[in-house]
Amino acid sequence: MKITSYQQNLLSDIERLTAFYEVITEKSKGIIYDLGTGSGVLSSWAAPLSRFVYAVEKDPFTAQIAQKNLRLFKNVSLMVSDAKTIFFPEKADLIICEMMDTALIDEDQVPVLNSVQKYLKKDGDIIPCGVFNGVEAVDANIAHLCYHEGVTPQHQLMSKLIIYDKIDFKKYINPKIHYSIPILINNKGTVSGVKITTFTLLTPNFICGPTPMLNPPLLVPTNKLDVEKGDEIILKLKYSMGGGLDTLRASIEPVS
Numbered sequence: 596m597k598i599t600s601y602q603q604n605l606l607s608d609i610e611r612l613t614a615f616y617e618v619i620t621e622k623s624k625g626i627i628y629d630l631g632t633g634s635g636v637l638s639s640w641a642a643p644l645s646r647f648v649y650a651v652e653k654d655p656f657t658a659q660i661a662q663k664n665l666r667l668f669k670n671v672s673l674m675v676s677d678a679k680t681i682f683f684p685e686k687a688d689l690i691i692c693e694m695m696d697t698a699l700i701d702e703d704q705v706p707v708l709n710s711v712q713k714y715l716k717k718d719g720d721i722i723p724c725g726v727f728n729g730v731e732a733v734d735a736n737i738a739h740l741c742y743h744e745g746v747t748p749q750h751q752l753m754s755k756l757i758i759y760d761k762i763d764f765k766k767y768i769n770p771k772i773h774y775s776i777p778i779l780i781n782n783k784g785t786v787s788g789v790k791i792t793t794f795t796l797l798t799p800n801f802i803c804g805p806t807p808m809l810n811p812p813l814l815v816p817t818n819k820l821d822v823e824k825g826d827e828i829i830l831k832l833k834y835s836m837g838g839g840l841d842t843l844r845a846s847i848e849p850v851s
C-alpha cells in the first residue's frame with residue numbers, strides 16, 4: 596500500500612507534527628476519537644497512552660494506509676466513515692480532529708465538530724481546541740485565490756493584522772461568516788486583496804502559527820481601491836466554514 600503524496604506531505608511537516616505530538620502525549624487518556632485519521636499517525640501516538648482509540652477516516656484508500664500503520668495496536672478501531680454521521684458506542688475523554696484548513700473553509704472541521712460535540716465527556720478536551728483568524732489588506736498581483744505556500748505570490752502588506760474571529764471548538768460553531776471589518780491602512784498605494792491567516796490553538800496556551808501543511812495563509816483578490824496612509828476601509832468578508840472556497844467572497848469599500 597503506497598502512501599499518497601498528500602499524506603506524505605502531512606508527515607513531512609515537522610513543525611505541525613511536533614506541535615500535535617507534544618499536546619497528544621500530554622492529554623491522551625481514556626477513550627479517544629481521532630477524526631480524519633489519515634495515515635493514522637496521531638492515533639499511533641494516542642493509543643499507548645489511552646484505553647481505546649476510535650480512528651475515523653472517510654476516504655477508503657487512505658483508510659487502508661491507516662489500517663496497515665495501526666494494525667499492531669489492539670486498542671484501536673478503524674472506522675471507514677464520514678465522521679459527521681458516525682455513531683460512537685461510548686463518549687470521549689479526548690477528541691483529536693485535524694481536518695484543519697485556513698479559516699476552516701475548505702475542510703469538514705466545523706461540520707464534524709458540530710456533530711460530535713455531544714459525544715465529548717463534560718471534562719473532556721478537543722485537540723486543537725480552537726482557532727484565531729486574522730486578516731491584512733494587501734496589494735497583490737493575483738487573479739485567483741491562492742495559498743501562501745512554497746513559492747510566495749508577490750504581495751505588499753497594506754495594514755496591520757486584525758484578528759476578526761476567535762472560534763472555540765467546544766461550543767456550537769455557526770458555520771456562516773459574514774463580517775464587515777474596518778481596516779486602517781498604513782501604506783499609500785492600491786489595496787487589491789486580503790491575506791487571511793489562521794492561528795491554531797492546540798491548547799488554550801499553545802498557539803501554533805501557519806506551517807506548510809497546517810493552514811498556510813490564504814491570499815484573496817478583491818476589487819481595487821487606491822488608498823493613502825491613515826485611510827480606513829471596510830472589508831466585507833463572507834464564507835461558509837466547511838462549505839468550500841467557492842463560498843468565499845471578499846470586497847472592500849472606503850469609509851464614507
Ligand SMILES: C[S@@+](CC[C@H](N)C(=O)[O-])C[C@H]1O[C@@H](n2cnc3c(N)ncnc32)[C@H](O)[C@@H]1O
Pocket residue numbers: 605606630631632633634635636637651652653654657676677678679693694695703707
Ligand atoms: C489534514 S488530513 C490529517 C490526517 C492525519 N490526522 C494527520 O494529522 O496527518 C485530514 C484527513 O481527514 C479526512 N477527512 C476529511 N473529512 C472527513 C470526514 N468528514 N470524516 C472523516 N474523515 C475525513 C481526510 O480524508 C484526510 O485523510
